[in-house]
């Protein structure tokens with residue numbers, strides 16, 4: 001097992017619409033209700049040492065203070081300088097009210113020990129809060145469907161953070177084309193990234209193309225198909241990404257775990273995967289595999305055709321009274337997802 005660190009300069013880079021350049025792969029930091037904040041923070045420390053320069057954080061992950069401590073340590077130890085890191089974090093659903101966004105951002109900054117974040121995202125496009133570790137019955141009875149007006153009131157506050165200089169750029173997450181069409185024309189400051197589920201099982205080609213056309217870089221959460229996702233996001237019959245035959249065949253040809261094929265496919269396709277792992281051999285391997293032994297055009301095509309159009313992170317816990325199924329969250333777009 002090769003455990004030596006990876007030269008960050010060898011990792012593919014992406015240019016955002018506002019000119020910022022970010023790494024083509026980042027480290028996820030959601031412990032999936034399985035790993036403690038300390039374990040995740042240790043992994044972040046190890047990942048930065050291993051050569052990661054992009055972190056995907058969120059207030060909702062409940063570990064920004066722990067991550068902040070290891071960030072300070074990496075700066076003090078001279079492992080990395082602040083300006084060499086891209087730190088993304090997200091506004092949680094319980095902070096959508098008037099005046100809340102600045103308070104939430106200030107808390108994330110304080111917890112992370114930073115005076116600015118590189119990308120600040122709206123985590124979900126509605127104020128439907130659920131408690132940490134929630135099960136399905138932990139749903140919020142006040143949950144409401146998406147409203148462009150509500151979203152834009154949040155976005156105006158996000159734009160103000162850029163004006164203040166505490167956020168370099170803005171991002172959206174868990175949006176659909178239907179929702180983007182309603183709000184994008186009204187954004188004074190456009191999002192530079194859209195973070196959504198993308199993996200070989202659920203490739204979202206239409207949304208991907210839409211983002212590219214609008215100069216928004218797709219960031220892929222759950223790029224491995226989130227094998228350890230919380231129970232609230234699983235359903236009987238879900239596809240297990242690592243068990244997909246096409247993925248296994250290509251992994252055998254490259255003598256690696258299917259996880260690394262997920263990463264290679266993402267980076268070569270052009271979206272930014274943010275895989276999570278607390279194990280040094282896994283997160284180091286995930287980074288290194290972006291720098292060598294690339295997939296062939298035939299392998300890329302085989303993976304494209306392997307798309308099961310099967311969403312894994314369904315967001316059921318955010319459903320509102322009166323909604324018929326989790327598909328309502330996604331505006332029924334999954335049915336017509338193929339190009």
Ligand SMILES: NC(=O)c1ccc[n+]([C@@H]2O[C@H](COP(=O)([O-])OP(=O)(O)OC[C@H]3O[C@@H](n4cnc5c(N)ncnc54)[C@H](OP(=O)(O)O)[C@@H]3O)[C@@H](O)[C@H]2O)c1
Pocket residue numbers: 027028029030031032056057123173174195196220221222223224225226227228229257259260274275276277278279281282283285286313
């Ligand atoms: N914006 C959003 O709403 C949203 C939603 C979900 C996630 N996210 C972000 O996306 C990140 C990643 O998503 P995720 O954690 O759901 O799923 P993921 O990255 O698809 O899957 C993570 C799991 O894959 C396994 N894995 C990773 N690398 C591996 C390797 N090289 N070999 C074997 N197994 C490997 C690990 O399992 P073991 O632990 O068993 O080793 C790990 O727990 C999160 O941490 C978070 O930052 C954002």
